[in-house]
Amino acid sequence: MNDRLPSLRLSWQVVVRNWMVYRKDFLANISPTLADPALILGSLGMGLSGYVGRIDDMSYAQFLAPGMIATTALFTAFFESSYGFYVRMTFESVFKAMLTTPIGVNEVVTGEFMWVFVRAGLMGLGVSLVLLVLGLLPNPLAILICPLIAGILALPCAAIGLLASAWVRNINQFQTVYSFLIAPIFYLSGVFFPVPSNSFLGHLVQWSPFYHGVKLIQFSVWGKVDWSAALWHAGLLGFFTIALCGLSFRFIGRKLTT
Amino acid sequence: MNDSPIIQARGVAKRFGDFEALVTLDLEVRKGQCVGLLGPNGAGKSTFIGCLYGVVARTGGDLEVFGLDPAKQARDIKRRIGVVPQENALDDGLTVLENMRIYASFSELSRKTADPRIAELLSYMMLEAKRDATIKTLSGGMKRRLAFVRALLADPELLILDEPTTGLDPSVRHLLWEKVIELRDKGKTVLVTTHYMHEAEVLCDQIVILDRGKVVGTGAPRELIEREAPGFVGIFQPHTDEAIKPHLDPSWVLFHQGRQCCVRAPRFDDLLELQRASGHTALQMRPANLEDVYLKLTGSELNDDE
Numbered sequence: 001m002n003d004r005l006p007s008l009r010l011s012w013q014v015v016v017r018n019w020m021v022y023r024k025d026f027l028a029n030i031s032p033t034l035a036d037p038a039l040i041l042g043s044l045g046m047g048l049s050g051y052v053g054r055i056d057d058m059s060y061a062q063f064l065a066p067g068m069i070a071t072t073a074l075f076t077a078f079f080e081s082s083y084g085f086y087v088r089m090t091f092e093s094v095f096k097a098m099l100t101t102p103i104g105v106n107e108v109v110t111g112e113f114m115w116v117f118v119r120a121g122l123m124g125l126g127v128s129l130v131l132l133v134l135g136l137l138p139n140p141l142a143i144l145i146c147p148l149i150a151g152i153l154a155l156p157c158a159a160i161g162l163l164a165s166a167w168v169r170n171i172n173q174f175q176t177v178y179s180f181l182i183a184p185i186f187y188l189s190g191v192f193f194p195v196p197s198n199s200f201l202g203h204l205v206q207w208s209p210f211y212h213g214v215k216l217i218q219f220s221v222w223g224k225v226d227w228s229a230a231l232w233h234a235g236l237l238g239f240f241t242i243a244l245c246g247l248s249f250r251f252i253g254r255k256l257t258t
Numbered sequence: 259m260n261d262s263p264i265i266q267a268r269g270v271a272k273r274f275g276d277f278e279a280l281v282t283l284d285l286e287v288r289k290g291q292c293v294g295l296l297g298p299n300g301a302g303k304s305t306f307i308g309c310l311y312g313v314v315a316r317t318g319g320d321l322e323v324f325g326l327d328p329a330k331q332a333r334d335i336k337r338r339i340g341v342v343p344q345e346n347a348l349d350d351g352l353t354v355l356e357n358m359r360i361y362a363s364f365s366e367l368s369r370k371t372a373d374p375r376i377a378e379l380l381s382y383m384m385l386e387a388k389r390d391a392t393i394k395t396l397s398g399g400m401k402r403r404l405a406f407v408r409a410l411l412a413d414p415e416l417l418i419l420d421e422p423t424t425g426l427d428p429s430v431r432h433l434l435w436e437k438v439i440e441l442r443d444k445g446k447t448v449l450v451t452t453h454y455m456h457e458a459e460v461l462c463d464q465i466v467i468l469d470r471g472k473v474v475g476t477g478a479p480r481e482l483i484e485r486e487a488p489g490f491v492g493i494f495q496p497h498t499d500e501a502i503k504p505h506l507d508p509s510w511v512l513f514h515q516g517r518q519c520c521v522r523a524p525r526f527d528d529l530l531e532l533q534r535a536s537g538h539t540a541l542q543m544r545p546a547n548l549e550d551v552y553l554k555l556t557g558s559e560l561n562d563d564e
Contacts, residue, residue, distance in 0.1 A: 100341035
């Protein structure tokens with residue numbers, strides 16, 4: 001009953017463990033998550049700005065900028081909880097040893113979510129700072145808000161990765177999940193172009209937690225908040241976070257115990 | 259109270275779909291005992307061990323560890339056990355000390371308590387010189403000893419060893435045996451699974467032999483040998499059955515280990531007499547041991563699915 005505090009403390013130890021392993025290979029680990037958004041901004045943002053014209057009275061680079069924070073959160077979370085988690089689970093047997101200690105499956109999964117939250121939050125902060133330096137962050141307050149949104153957005157994205165970890169039969173199948181789920185989510189959720197609200201795509205993306213995160217980050221980076229829309233997106237992001245995380249607790253639980 | 263068993267299993271069963279990994283398992287481990295679980299691959303040893311700390315949910319029977327039910331109170335049980343799992347599962351890129359600190363934190367030890375404890379155990383397992391070495395530079399034997407250190411961090415009452423010496427060279431194996439015996443003598447309770455009969459004979463006060471999810475024999479090692487396979491065993495060349503058979507007493511047992519032809523007789527002299535009469539010299543003559551019991555009870559042939 002009164003097990004919540006020790007349980008949270010144990011989950012935090014999972015974060016500490018992941019951090020210790022992560023920092024051993026810090027540069028190799030951190031560079032892709034920063035390189036991707038930099039490449040997109042550099043090539044598409046700078047390259048296309050002159051051709052695309054203005055969107056909502058912004059240059060294309062300005063339009064693209066907030067999406068980079070969301071993108072970092074998506075990829076950090078998905079890769080960590082798919083390939084990363086799967087390798088820990090299958091090839092390194094990390095959890096077999098971990099589960100012999102007072103840590104249980106719930107602490108393992110909670111710890112993975114906490115880890116992804118912290119990482120995506122910090123990466124979100126890093127990208128926000130880069131945007132600030134590049135003059136692509138008109139609302140400086142976004143420095144405080146965006147890391148938080150990135151952290152929360154990372155949770156449903158990580159849940160998708162964990163569910164994939166529970167369902168794939170071998171590590172190669174993550175490629176399929178990436179190609180048919182993560183890539184479409186990435187390309188179609190309003191990062192690269194404004195999704196017309198009354199279109200088929202406009203209805204479809206309502207099902208993507210990533211879309212709602214992108215919208216919230218755009219609101220804060222641009223400093224243009226439509227509060228009723230913000231509430232809608234925050235609500236749905238919250239809903240998908242709870243639903244997907246809940247599912248992943250259940251399915252990873254089944255995977256780690258028999 | 260002190261006399262209540264550390265592990266008490268009655269009719270423990272585990273079914274995976276149609277497959278019965280454990281049909282029924284009864285077992286009792288008392289404080290300070292070292293109990294060995296023997297059995298072929300797939301007999302259900304690791305499944306049972308998983309049941310003890312809640313990673314395998316039993317589908318039948320009663321099970322108590324320290325009087326607690328692992329299905330409901332796994333964490334309370336896990337605070338009092340140390341496990342050496344089949345795979346070491348150490349973090350390859352981290353150092354020995356980092357690995358142990360992580361596990362100390364998993365076992366809810368503060369850094370202040372953990373560090374001296376880690377130092378003490380590293381020296382106990384003769385690894386103190388390796389404190390700052392990364393795991394990938396360690397030999398297999400060192401990694402295994404480190405897995406023992408990890409299992410002992412929280413000073414557990416019950417030590418569970420799942421094939422602790424598989425794949426290790428004899429010197430490491432002897433070192434680990436010595437340590438296990440020491441720990442048992444200090445009052446720790448030990449449950450060990452192994453494929454090495456000699457290991458079981460050296461370490462265990464009590465043996466439980468499993469086959470296809472059922473207990474097929476149980477008792478102290480000497481007791482099991484006396485009961486199931488008493489006497490002396492002569493091992494003869496392959497294809498000597500026909501030559502030997504006419505000279506066997508009906509009370510003796512003829513069996514095979516691999517292709518070799520074996521005879522078990524009550525007295526050593528019986529085997530000498532058999533050599534003389536058959537004209538075949540035995541490759542080896544020895545007192546019956548746990549391996550003879552094991553092969554008799556589990557069937558000397560490989561399981562069909564092996």
